Amino acid sequence: MMRIAILALQGAFAEHRQMLSRIGIDSFFVRNAADWQQTKDGLIIPGGESTAMMRIISDEGLSQPIREAITHGLPTFGTCAGLIMLDRVHLNTMNILAKRNAYGRQLGSFRTIAEFKEIGRVPMTFIRAPFVAETDTDVEILAEVDGRIVAARQGKQLVTAFHPELDEDERIHRLFIDMCRAFKYESNHASTS
Amino acid sequence: MEDRTKLNRQLAQMLKGGVIMDVTTPEQARIAEAAGACAVMALERIPADIRAAGGVSRMSDPKMIRGIQEAVTIPVMAKCRIGHFAEAQILEAIEIDYIDESEVLSPADDIYHIDKRQFKVPFVCGAKDLGEALRRVNEGATMIRTKGEPGTGDIIQAVRHMRMMQSEIRRLTSLAEEELYEAAKQLRVPFELVAYVRANGKLPVVNFAAGGVATPADAALMMQLGAEGVFVGSGIFKSGNPEKRAQAIVKAVTNYQNPKILAELSEDLGEAMVGINESEIQLLMAERGK
Numbered sequence: 001m002m003r004i005a006i007l008a009l010q011g012a013f014a015e016h017r018q019m020l021s022r023i024g025i026d027s028f029f030v031r032n033a034a035d036w037q038q039t040k041d042g043l044i045i046p047g048g049e050s051t052a053m054m055r056i057i058s059d060e061g062l063s064q065p066i067r068e069a070i071t072h073g074l075p076t077f078g079t080c081a082g083l084i085m086l087d088r089v090h091l092n093t094m095n096i097l098a099k100r101n102a103y104g105r106q107l108g109s110f111r112t113i114a115e116f117k118e119i120g121r122v123p124m125t126f127i128r129a130p131f132v133a134e135t136d137t138d139v140e141i142l143a144e145v146d147g148r149i150v151a152a153r154q155g156k157q158l159v160t161a162f163h164p165e166l167d168e169d170e171r172i173h174r175l176f177i178d179m180c181r182a183f184k185y186e187s188n189h190a191s192t193s
Numbered sequence: 194m195e196d197r198t199k200l201n202r203q204l205a206q207m208l209k210g211g212v213i214m215d216v217t218t219p220e221q222a223r224i225a226e227a228a229g230a231c232a233v234m235a236l237e238r239i240p241a242d243i244r245a246a247g248g249v250s251r252m253s254d255p256k257m258i259r260g261i262q263e264a265v266t267i268p269v270m271a272k273c274r275i276g277h278f279a280e281a282q283i284l285e286a287i288e289i290d291y292i293d294e295s296e297v298l299s300p301a302d303d304i305y306h307i308d309k310r311q312f313k314v315p316f317v318c319g320a321k322d323l324g325e326a327l328r329r330v331n332e333g334a335t336m337i338r339t340k341g342e343p344g345t346g347d348i349i350q351a352v353r354h355m356r357m358m359q360s361e362i363r364r365l366t367s368l369a370e371e372e373l374y375e376a377a378k379q380l381r382v383p384f385e386l387v388a389y390v391r392a393n394g395k396l397p398v399v400n401f402a403a404g405g406v407a408t409p410a411d412a413a414l415m416m417q418l419g420a421e422g423v424f425v426g427s428g429i430f431k432s433g434n435p436e437k438r439a440q441a442i443v444k445a446v447t448n449y450q451n452p453k454i455l456a457e458l459s460e461d462l463g464e465a466m467v468g469i470n471e472s473e474i475q476l477l478m479a480e481r482g483k
Contacts (some may be wrong), residue, residue, distance in 0.1 A: 007449075010210040031451070047207050106204055106268065106290040107288050167256070
């Protein structure tokens with residue numbers, strides 16, 4: 001039975017949980033260090049305000065354990081603020097640099113449909129969104145809008161500048177769950193061999 | 194639904210589980226952001242001072258608001274008077290992230306609220322009960338908050354409004370479909386909105402608590418009563434140690450169901466804002482705009 005941890009400090013964490021339950025995946029909320037102790041096959045860092053979430057994870061003593069778990073291969077999916085939190089100047093687990101509020105204030109928020117690698121055209125909702133301004137060679141670009149990188153993958157980490165949890169399309173969450181399945185298989189295989 | 198309305202409702206979704214703090218200077222805005230606020234409300238005078246000063250209170254100076262926009266990266270909200278669509282146009286022109294059509298300022302119109310569908314920028318409005326909330330949503334509000342009684346540090350009104358809304362929502366969910374027409378008539382809102390609430394057991398937009406929140410326990414109380422986040426007005430910068438209190442309220446909203454953490458957060462916060470009891474005040478702001 002697979003179980004996904006959702007960081008639930010602030011923001012759109014409930015929407016991710018709804019999306020996971022729609023595709024039949026169990027999840028739990030992480031609000032403090034005690035919650036984090038539970039067994040998990042993946043982690044979702046939702047949209048919200050990255051400054052608020054960074055502040056709370058450092059005060060709750062969650063930064064270090066989260067960073068270690070990701071570095072040790074825990075599959076992680078960051079949307080919007082979650083993308084920012086994984087970049088070089090925040091948790092620094094991914095070789096990307098996010099540009100915050102890259103489309104300006106709320107009047108710059110928009111919705112579009114664009115190509116996502118291996119999936120096809122998907123709806124993309126951008127709310128005061130960032131984009132990926134810099135990447136390294138180990139980062140795979142999954143989607144671009146107007147020449148800006150809005151989705152990327154590096155090893156077991158997946159990020160989108162937009163919010164798949166706000167749309168009906170389940171395919172990006174399914175892609176992440178497939179990454180978690182592969183991880184579970186590999187880690188079980190490693191422990192039994 | 195139009196894309197813009199949807200995007201504006203979705204911004205409110207991103208604020209859930211967060212604290213929106215009233216600030217009057219760029220310095221306060223930076224303190225609020227560092228403490229973990231998910232947005233700030235820029236205004237010249239916090240409600241407690243508006244109440245003390247009396248007279249007509251209006252939209253803040255756009256230059257003062259821009260100073261705060263430049264100081265932080267989180268969303269910046271600002272207030273306009275009820276019905277004062279020209280103030281709202283000005284706030285939209287400076288690209289405010291959210292407009293609060295607020296009873297804290299002196300109302301400009303005693304009959305009509307702003308036709309918020311004419312704007313691209315989102316609006317949050319106060320409500321004391323379900324009918325008021327849905328009327329504001331019908332006018333285009335994409336976020337609702339309780340009216341509370343701003344500037345008092347007394348939580349009783351916010352509690353009353355939140356309980357009223359939740360109990361009316363529960364009542365709607367138990368109605369038969371043919372009873373919804375009469376419910377819509379009583380609430381003075383379109384049938385579709387009433388049908389949405391009945392089917393989903395919640396408002397079609399995010400619902401925050403506002404008015405009188407002064408302590409981590411107040412914030413936790415409102416969250417347990419069904420608020421999806423909290424506005425703190427005078428409670429932070431009218432208290433003895435704003436930085437610490439701000440951080441404590443932020444964490445209380447995240448861990449609102451965990452009394453052990455709440456106990457730690459409530460320690461050594463220094464002086465809370467001086468409260469005024471509901472019965473001691475002359476002017477009930479919550480009665481403005483229905």
